[in-house]
Amino acid sequence: MLSLDRLSKTYADGTVALSDITLTVAESEIVALIGGSGCGKTTLLRLLAGLDVASRGGITLDGVPITEPHPSVGIVFQEPRLLPWLTVAQNVGFGLADRSSAEAKGRIAHALEKVGLAGHAARWPKELSGGQQQRVAIARAFVTEPKLLLLDEPFSALDAFTRASLHEHLLGLWAESRPMVVLVTHDVGEAAALADRAFVMRPKPGRIDDEVPLGLARPRERSSHAFEDATRRLLASLDRSLKAPEAAAQDATGAALWW
């Protein structure tokens, strides 16, 4: 279980990026963080990854406090961040340096197959499309079997078709080890396609405004009534968040959330 207890982050320049974030994520749960630009989503994910330290409050994963990168936490950044001097297979296996080479080989091959890149193991990252690179990044994060997987708008640079197929690849990998997932997104459809619960965030200071349980079984059909209903509830919550008095000035930012 992951729990965040009154987590706050103030940057050195005085920006209050996060204020009093309290939430828990249950085993195998997928939660989405959704909100406009600058409401602290990336900051929150960096704290969870142990790449930054909180100013106040704390994070525990199965009771263990997280203040630095942890072996059971994996992250997929907004950009693929592959190491260009390693082949696809070496990139996927980057976190497996301490495993036997036979085990590493097996895991890499399996993960590559799961993301549909089995034939690309020997290629360089520069020879892959953006979507393929992001799939390699997902495989790299899953291959160490983390208990908690963090995703920072990993699909935002991709077209709708590629995104839909990546959702499937992601869920396919997730189904094997069923880690907890925290997914940052600005796409309501993406949250509804993947998450069990969504947290709507609001900026200045970054905080959680609302929690929307999606209550959808998997696999999900985008055309089903239940899916449409969940999407509508999410949009309604975002709407409320944008119309709140202090957020009136945020309308321009909010407009970007609609698509």
Added chain:
Amino acid sequence: MTTVLEQGVALAAGAAPAADPPRTRRVAPTRRLLWPIGLVLPLLLALGWEAAVSLGLASGRLMPPPSRILATLWALAASGELWTHVWATGWRVAVGFGLGAAAGIVLGVLSGASPLVRRLGDPTLQALRAIPSIAWVPLFILWFGIFEASKVALIAVGVFFPVYLGVMGGILSVDRKLVEVGRVFRLSPPALARRILLPAVLPELVTALRSGLGLGFMFVVAAEFMGASEGLGYLLVDGQQLGKPDQILAAIIAFALLGKLADSVLVALTGPLVRWQDTHRDRL
């Protein structure tokens, strides 16, 4: 599970080839066409000069025609003299380059990776760099004598600075985002240096080594001017003293060929290290 999701999956699956993709490297048509064009101008000039001299329009005494330069070069090669000089020069450059490059890499890595070393040592090195390297010659001769050691030292100094600056600059500009990947996988500082920093600076290192090698050839000429009994630089001085411009030009051509050869060897040796690079040109 029909609908958009599955269509997307089907599309992506269709797009992903199962077999290994072809990996042939195609030379861009423009480059294939363009490279002989570069030969046209020098060939025209050479032929023009050759014609001018043989038609008696010019004497060719100070600027001998290409045929005479090539004949001199051929004679030097046939007598074996040329190889003695090439060997002497090549050996000096190789040793000086090895020493200078090794020192440049070590100090460059330390300065790049450690702010303390950088703040401590870099100002001094920058100050030394401002000294024209030839100015060291008298001192090196006093210290190391007139023979090989002072020549090698001068070449090493020339090679050191571009390598040092290239490696330090490369390490300082390694993408923070890639370093963060290393942090996520909890690499220790030595592992971070070995698995992220060093590979990331390989392209800069290769460039730095190449410009170092170029400077090494500049400095070997200077070194061989200051009293040598063999080497291509000696051949230059000797040609001047004996009033043999064809010998000077033959030595210059030998220098050019040797320099190009050394650079090609360096590129060939380091090529596999930077094959992954995503630049607009496959080859430098």
